[in-house]
Amino acid sequence: MLSMDRESSDEEEDRQNLIDQNERITKSPRRSTFHIDEFKDRIGNGCRFSLSSFSFNKRYLYAIFLPLFIVIVYFTTDIKNLFQTSVSNIKFDSSINTMRESELRALYLLRQQQLGLFKLWNTTFVSELNSTVVNPVNSTSNNSNLSPTLHDLLSPFSSSGLFQDFKSAVFNQISLNKQIQQVLLSSHQSGNSLDLPDNVTDPGLGGYGGLDRCRKVDQQLSQRRTIEWKPKSNKYLFTICLSGQMSNHLICLEKHMFFAALLNRILVIPSSKVDYQYNRVLDIDHINKCLGRKVAVTFEEFEEIKKSHLHIDKFICYFSSPRPCYVDDEHVKKLKSLGISMNKLEPAWVEDTNKPKKRTVQDVVAKFSSDDDVIAIGDVFYADVEQEWVMQPGGPLAHKCKALIEPSRLIMLTAQRFIQTFMGERFIALHFRRHGFLKFCNAKKPSCFFPIPQAADCISRVVERANIPVIYLSTDAAESETSLLQSLVVLNGKAVPLVKRPARNSAEKWDALLYRHGLEGDSQVEAMLDKTICAMSTVFIGSAGSTFTDDILRLRKDWGSASLCDESICQGEQPNFIAEDE
Template sequence: MVREASSDEEDDSQALVPEHEVKPLSPRHDQRQFGALEIANGLRVQISRRLRYRRWHWYLLAICLPLVLILVFFSLDLGRLFRGITIIRADSPGDRLREVGVCRKVDRPEDGRTIEWKPKKDRFLFAICLSGQMSNHLICLEKHMFFAALLGRVLVFPSHKFDYDYSQVLDINHINQCLGREVVISFDDFAVKMKNKLKIDRFICYIANPPCYLDEEHIKRLKNLGISLGMIEAAWPEDAKLKMQKKRVVADIMPKFSSDDEVIAIGDMFYADVEEEWVMQPGGPIGHKCKALIQPNRLILLTAQRFVQTFLGSNFIALHFRRHGFLNFCNAKKESCFYPIPQAAECILRVVKQANAPVIYLSTDAGESEANLLQSLVVLDNKLVPLVKRPNHNSVEKWDALLYRNHIGGDPQVEAMLDKTISAMSTVFIGTSGSTFTEDILRLRRGWGVASHCDEYLCKGELPNFIAETE
């Protein structure tokens, strides 16, 4: 069969030399040709091998080099070397990895010492808290709850005509729900149970001077509520001569305060130094199924959440900056706690660097001149760190609508509790040493399990760099 040749094949056939015209090659020529072919083949194989080797070399280099660079970056922190020559922040990845865990939450101990509160339904402890402002009264109430649990009594919250209106700021029903039984009641419910025959059978005063911390004015107020009063006596009359309260334990308390009287009172407990570690532990000294027994009422809690969502976001520092009336109080102490604003700003910035938070919630009674100076000095990387204060009510903004709809907006105690609640929800909290307002925020943070390892008192461990003379 004859195959059609391509044009290339035709050109090749035309170029062929007739066989009789070709001279035969010598054997030596064949050997040289074979040797050249062998060398060429060997060279080709060698080049191929080298290329394959170099290709794998580049693959390995491409894989290993980025890993080496990452390790060097995080171990030597090369990001810091470039800060001075670039406007792009190079510290974020390395710094953030190193800061992981610095401001982590404090683990809540699981083996706290608690007592069961199982009161007799017909035995009552009438709460009397008189010292200072609301924060002092809340500390007093917490100690009253401890005593009520020890003594097996229902705690009676005082009337708003005698004390604060606790129902506006606290979730009283929450306390009963946490224990699964009625352990606290309002004054009005107490009046119903007593069929309006109100009485305090016996005052067993923890504080001896003045007994129960009661003065004539408050005794008159109790009587005006229609309460008949029994004898007022001190549990430890000898304490009247002491300048400092003695530390007491349960073994001291039970013999003195156990009584079969229907209604007793023990007076103001704010200054009582009793089982402090037990009382101040996260969640308090009483066994319950909630995070904290004493907490803001639902309206305040929701309003705080709405404020955080509107102004702050999930990552913020809260600062309680106590100023008004605190200068004399602090300077009367052995170590003053009233800091010049430039020094306070330096202390705040140290926490800001640790927490890596973009904004600070400022709860303060400071005047505008002090607050403005503080804001001008809280500068990190040439940028102001905003100090956000809770604004006055504005009907256009809806974050506080719940309070005004329920007619408690604008109440000073409600607003103070709102400030505490917002502060307690922060990532990191900076408080003022010596302030019970700060202590109540710390109590909430411990109870809610949001306390941070970076929480601290402002300028902790430092003295003010300037202290005025006393009068």
């Protein structure tokens, strides 16, 4: 009983404490968010609570988002342009118009300067080419505008290095003038057209006032000096060529043809067992068709005609030293292995291959005429007989073709297909001889072996002059040299591609003819293909001292593809560095 009274007293005390705490909380100045009465009011009157709460929180939302909105507007709006007046626009447009007028005035002055430079450039061409131009009317007008003093001044230097330097300086100024005009015009472009009424800033970069810089050279074939080749049916001249490689042999063969014509003999082309396989690179019957008669036979045809009697009746040596006929014992053994017998080698006169004398047609006829059926005169690569006559375009013999010695039809077609595939109508060809050329050139005075950076600079000048930004590269140089050359040949800040014949690829059909006829992989066929492509180019850059280059130049003259821009690498210059002798 006592315990129950104690428990009742404790509960009453706890209740009293709880009431006292609630009264203290009610009297506190702070309002609790979780006030019990407000909680009851929310349950009893939800609408009144929502309105008072919304009006209370709206002030906080304004306080937070209004400054944020002002900051966003400030950073995203161009206040300057928003309040800019039309007067400032007028002033700005006025300054632009003034600038454009100044640019147009500068263009006009540059154009006048360019016209003067072109007149000076044409003067140099007239002096150099002895007034031989494509358009006689333009030539006359140009000459009439020249002052006699200037022409007289240039004439003494027309073939000197000083004159070439002068031409180069004039051309450089023309190129610089053109670049400045292009920079000024770039601000006047609208789309693909110009705002100017005259869209021509160049009075003749393609023609230099009617005179094409890299036009084809008129070879004046109608004025060729020729002789008829009318051989006797039973008289033969046996060809012997030993000096150098294929290019040397082709030059030797051409000279043998001249000798055969002078001596009225049929030319016997050497056997592939003692010389190159000529029928893989040349069309021998082409020579006969051009002459309209049988003037050349292969060794096999000669062997068939003579049956078992293969004998050289007289061996008259053009050169006496360093050895008779420039024929070594090894070659004599090869001839005998073919069943050819011969008499003793007899020099016609004292003649050294290192110092050949100039000889005339009369000298040759007097020394080498014979009644014997078959004669041989040995290697005549170094012979100097009527050199200008022999080397003239088309050669010294009367015929109805462009060239007597030219690549076979298969090689010609393959070259054309390569050009159609990779090069196009206009391209520059470069023969860049390097292998074994350093020592050979340094023995010459001056040397013809140029450091690659210097060679690249010279090549770039030709590219700029010809305005043809693609080059076919025929070279025996190492990859390290060609890679450096490729990186340095530049036109208007862009690398000029150096294109080489790619390796055989069955997906490509430009070389299918060679493959089909079993000529692929033949080094002589590939060399002749290179020559043919170079000979068909718009402009050719060769290596001075190389007979490979000489043979290309011969073909270009004969075919009429030689241009005024054809030259050897760094022609008229010397290497800027030359190594000492051993």
